[in-house]
Amino acid sequence: MNNILHIGDKIDTSKSVENVFRVTLLPLDIFDFWERCSAFSDFVADYFQHYFANRSGCKNLISTVINELVENSVKYSKNKSQPIELVIRKHGLRLMITITNSVPRHQRERFSTICRELFERDLDELYVERVQTASMDDKYSGLGLILLKKDYDAQLGFTFFENEDDLSYVTVTVDIEISQTEGSD
Amino acid sequence: MSIKGDNYSVEFNGTSNLIVFSGVLRLQGKEHYQAIYDLLVKAVNEVSSTLKIDMTKLEFLNSSGISSLCLFAIYLRSVVGKRVIITGTTTIAWQAKSLANLLKFTDKIELKLI
Numbered sequence: 001m002n003n004i005l006h007i008g009d010k011i012d013t014s015k016s017v018e019n020v021f022r023v024t025l026l027p028l029d030i031f032d033f034w035e036r037c038s039a040f041s042d043f044v045a046d047y048f049q050h051y052f053a054n055r056s057g058c059k060n061l062i063s064t065v066i067n068e069l070v071e072n073s074v075k076y077s078k079n080k081s082q083p084i085e086l087v088i089r090k091h092g093l094r095l096m097i098t099i100t101n102s103v104p105r106h107q108r109e110r111f112s113t114i115c116r117e118l119f120e121r122d123l124d125e126l127y128v129e130r131v132q133t134a135s136m137d138d139k140y141s142g143l144g145l146i147l148l149k150k151d152y153d154a155q156l157g158f159t160f161f162e163n164e165d166d167l168s169y170v171t172v173t174v175d176i177e178i179s180q181t182e183g184s185d
Numbered sequence: 186m187s188i189k190g191d192n193y194s195v196e197f198n199g200t201s202n203l204i205v206f207s208g209v210l211r212l213q214g215k216e217h218y219q220a221i222y223d224l225l226v227k228a229v230n231e232v233s234s235t236l237k238i239d240m241t242k243l244e245f246l247n248s249s250g251i252s253s254l255c256l257f258a259i260y261l262r263s264v265v266g267k268r269v270i271i272t273g274t275t276t277i278a279w280q281a282k283s284l285a286n287l288l289k290f291t292d293k294i295e296l297k298l299i
Binding site for chain 1: 191
């Protein structure tokens with residue numbers, strides 16, 4: 001990895017976890033049939049809900065978070081034929097989710113500014129400002145990320161890098177509490 | 186007046202001044218919510234004073250949809266003599282955590298989380 005830029009919370013993805021779920025998704029597949037994003041998010045939530053008490057509430061929460069991250073990743077992907085890599089790690093009552101996609105090189109600065117603001121601004125003010133300034137066709141407002149941090153109290157980290165293929169990528173890492181109680185099954 | 190998709194519906198009943206959202210709303214971007222936004226604007230202009238919105242059957246709404254609701258809240262600032270009562274549920278994550286964002290844009294919305 002070259003030209004690495006870290007923004008946000010330092011989240012240790014090497015910590016001991018109880019389960020790791022990995023998958024790659026083709027952005028083009030989701031663009032062609034948008035409902036796949038929702039179906040996939042529900043599948044992941046269905047799988048992970050059994051670790052936690054209040055399964056129904058946890059399933060709803062997990063699906064919401066995964067859907068937001070996959071939607072973002074698909075929209076931000078430079079190359080819609082290049083797979084998005086998603087890894088979900090379960091540790092205790094939390095999930096750590098990392099998702100990696102290519103980004104247009106000329107957009108890296110803009111994306112990194114959007115990410116940086118999440119840690120430099122009052123999030124309520126930032127949200128109101130972004131909603132009021134983003135036009136109806138603005139796909140890159142970062143509003144979903146603001147909600148994840150502001151409303152879901154998620155830890156968020158971003159790593160921008162370039163690979164051997166000389167393309168730009170971003171890995172978004174989210175660490176979020178799913179439940180305050182383990183499941184009983 | 187209603188809008189229906191494969192997994193969702195938004196129905197306005199002019200007699201009861203009530204809009205009911207139900208299902209799963211995860212449209213691709215804000216531009217895809219234009220028809221729903223237009224329905225909200227039309228409905229609030231049709232009611233004599235109070236528009237009620239029931240969200241309790243809307244299992245999911247993505248951030249693009251929440252932003253579109255916020256734009257409706259911004260629109261309400263310019264509407265004279267109307268108010269909106271939104272009912273949501275604490276058992277659905279996006280409602281429990283994000284519905285209150287609408288209140289940051291206008292004082293014409295009352296939120297009831299049950």
